[in-house]
Amino acid sequence: MSETTPPTAPEPEQQASAAPAAPQPPAPSPVTSRGQQALRDIMGGSLVISVLAVFLALVVGAVLIAVTDPTVQQTAGYFFARPSDMLQAVWNAVGGAYRSLFEGAIYNTGRPDFAGGIQPLTNTLSAATPLIFGGLGIALAFRIGLFNIGGQGQILIGGAFAGWVAWSFPMPFPLALIVAILAGIVGGAFWAGIVGWLKAQTGAHEVIVTIMLNYVAFYLISFLLRTPGALQAAGTNNPKSPAIPEAAQLPGLFGIRYTVTWAFVLAIAAAFAYWWLMNRSNLGFRFRAVGENPSAARTAGIGVERMYIYGMAIAGGFVGLAGVNQVLATTPGGFSSGFDAGLGFDAITVALLGRSKPLGVFIAGLLFGALKSGGYVMQAANGIPIDIVLIVQSLIVLFIAAPPLVRAIFGLPKPGTASRRPRRAAKSVAKEA
Structure with missing residues (x-):
């Protein structure tokens, strides 16, 4: 009778080679990664933070103008009966105030000639100097x-x-x-x-x-x-x-x-x-x-x-x-x-x-000159206290001094940090494997 040899177990190397390879996450394109990282750095950078700080300060200023306006306060008493009246009053108060601010700082559309209309801009330049x-x-x-x-x-x-x-x-x-x-x-x-x-x-x-x-x-x-x-x-x-x-x-x-x-x-x-x-x-x-x-x-x-x-x-x-x-x-x-x-x-x-940069300081000076020059016109035309402009200036400084607050409000990334999407994709692929 012939002896039968028992089957030998495969070597560990053979087992490893026989096992199906775990799927690997697709490697991101270098160009796409660089572009995304650059976009994240820009969106979370100081320039965007400064612009959004000014925007937030103007929004808060608009809220204060609306809350202190007598017509808005009157129409708020019957808001649920006729909400359109209050919304229209808010629009008129805020829009009229900021329109006067613009006409007092940049260009007065009520002047008949260009030489007279451009005079507020020269006042802004004078105040900004x-x-x-x-x-x-x-x-x-x-x-x-x-x-x-x-x-x-x-x-x-x-x-x-x-x-x-x-x-x-x-x-x-x-x-x-x-x-x-x-x-x-x-x-x-x-x-x-x-x-x-x-x-x-x-x-x-x-x-x-x-x-x-x-x-x-x-x-x-x-x-x-x-x-x-x-x-x-x-x-x-x-x-x-x-x-x-x-x-x-x-x-x-x-x-x-x-x-x-x-x-x-x-x-x-x-x-x-x-x-x-x-x-x-x-x-x-x-x-x-x-x-x-x-x-x-x-x-x-x-x-x-x-x-x-x-x-x-x-x-x-x-x-x-x-x-x-x-x-x-x-x-x-x-x-x-x-x-x-x-x-x-x-x-x-x-x-x-201005972030202590020459161009930034120059632009910031023009902005504050415009607020100062237009604030007096806003007060004279709409009866809005000049203190509103001072509050807006103070809020700009507050938001500039707290970049994490601005990033949290608008959901902006912190500059220099990588996106979490590739890491999440890698975790999901590893979990499936």
Whole structure:
């Protein structure tokens, strides 16, 4: 009888080869992945956040306008009987207010000619000019890692320097104007340079120092405006300066009919100078290095304390230009102690909205100039308090300071994060296998 050999079990390698392979998830196309990631970065980036912050602030402003409107309140009493009346009243209140805001800031459709209709735009440019100057100075300090709250004091000192030089040293045009502008830059740089020096030498916190110097500058200018022979005009007891000589006044950009002056062109030049300084110069590279990581910059051989002094001085020079505008363009007949008009604090919001970038600061300055210029027309035409505009400005800062809140409201992705869809697809395929 022949022996039969029992069948041998297959080797593990053969079993593994015999088993069907688990399906693999399709590999995403590199081009599609890059495009999707770029789109996610754009949608979650700072530009979209800034635009949506302005939109949300305007929406909240519309709600406040509607709630405080008497007609809306009256029609709300019988809303369930005739809801269309309340909706129409809301539309009329909000639409009329924002239409007046547009006509007061961009173009007045009620004027018969284009020259008259475009006058609100020139008012916006005029209101935006000092905000751009101040915003650039605050933004530069941000880039170095310093929080400059001293815009008010730097505007006051810069404007006082410019005015004093203008009437104390008579010169022909345009030499008188150039010297007065340079004096304003020096005044703002000097006042902010004190902060940088104290920060570098003693470690004093720049927020406390700048706030205190605001008070010092305000009361110093008030004292000098009451002192004969200092800043007070001769032959008067009023706390007011002499008039600015015509040779030192900033001339109108489009003639005497419009309020915008050549200071707006100077603001464009200042924005370009800020861009060149921070992106094309060796000093700007050191500023950015100190702002990113002072310890690493010090290890690389950069004098951090010296950068604090230089940076604050240059930032104060930019802010001092806002004081120059206020004295040589806005109040050429003589200024009082309040000629800063709160611009130092508005400049902080402009710098925040502009993300400390020159183009962003420039656009943010135009936006806030439009809100300021159109807000008065909205108040006069519709009886809406100017406080609504201040609330909108404050809400813009609130939303800018809280990007996660804006992303949560609109469901935006966080920049730099990958989409979860490929991972979900991979998990489902693995579960089926």
